[in-house]
Amino acid sequence: MNFLNKLARTEKELAPPVSAEQARIHKIYEEHNAALRRFASRYLRTEGEISDIIQDVFARLSGMDSIQHLEADPLPYLITMTRNMIRDGYRKVAVRDRYEEAVKRDQKSGEALGGFSDLQTPERIIEGRQQLVIIVSCVKKMPPDIQQAFLLSRVKNMTYKEVAQKMGVSERTVLRHVAQAVSVIKSRLEQG
Template sequence: MNKHPHPPPDSLVGTYINLREALVRFLTARTGSSAEAEDIAQEVFFKLQSVDPADVQNPTAFLYRLASNLFIDRLRSARRREARDDAYATSHTELSGGDLLAQTPTPEQILESRQRLQQLLAAVRSLPPQCQRVFVLHKLEGLSYGEVAVKLGISKSGVEKHMMSALKRLAEHRA
């Protein structure tokens, strides 16, 4: 017996599953990056978990609008981060003979970064083995879903399911 029945095609998740590939192509065209498109598509899936399907008149339009909004949010966030980083670099970088000198993090920043890294590594190690392999290959080694599927000898759909599971478990671990 199948432990995870397929959602009805008229549900939001069912619509998402049916449109996922088209949604990723749509996002790839906008972002210029299939990896970023995959990340946004995953984020769409997680956002769907908190949406009441009764509030959605047109699931297809809703998914594309949600994906567009998440893309725009990322774009704005990247611009803010870039402006903030430029401002920080300008105020915290010294010039020596016209050359920029490297910035040195404070001891507190180094300690905090090491602690966050250890927490992330522990969370990744807590994932089931195949889920962990998929996560490491995609997120840390930068392989596409297709490349991960070929490397591990599983379907692209299997890779997607492992990534959804990994991201969900890591988000729970972080909370």
């Protein structure tokens, strides 16, 4: 037996066993990687960004409980996943850019105030405390189901799906409850 055959046999013996689901994902990757790369290249600049998105798509795919629904034609689903992940990436960049701009503005205003940012002024601290009192008051006056959905979502940082499971309602109901709570709080804060 030559060295290369022995090495190949050793690699197969050392490789972890592949489940049927992992084999399906690998097959989907082999069949659709090129098409996804072409699609992603329309929106992304570098090969590294494209590779990262494709890797994220297949990582998310491998985290799914089942991919049987993709057996017939997975490409449209994969393209939708890729598009959504690219959009999410753009949103994150936009949020980061807005945050950096706000920090720069805050630093400039802080320099104009002799090194104190207006976020640190006593007036801002008092205003923040007053707003907190208003928010707590609004939450206490909410119906129990709206109050619970809001607190679990916004205070406990649970996803809508987790809140829905905990409350025994649909995600849509949770979304509606949270939106209602936010609307009430927002209008009350605008009133002063």
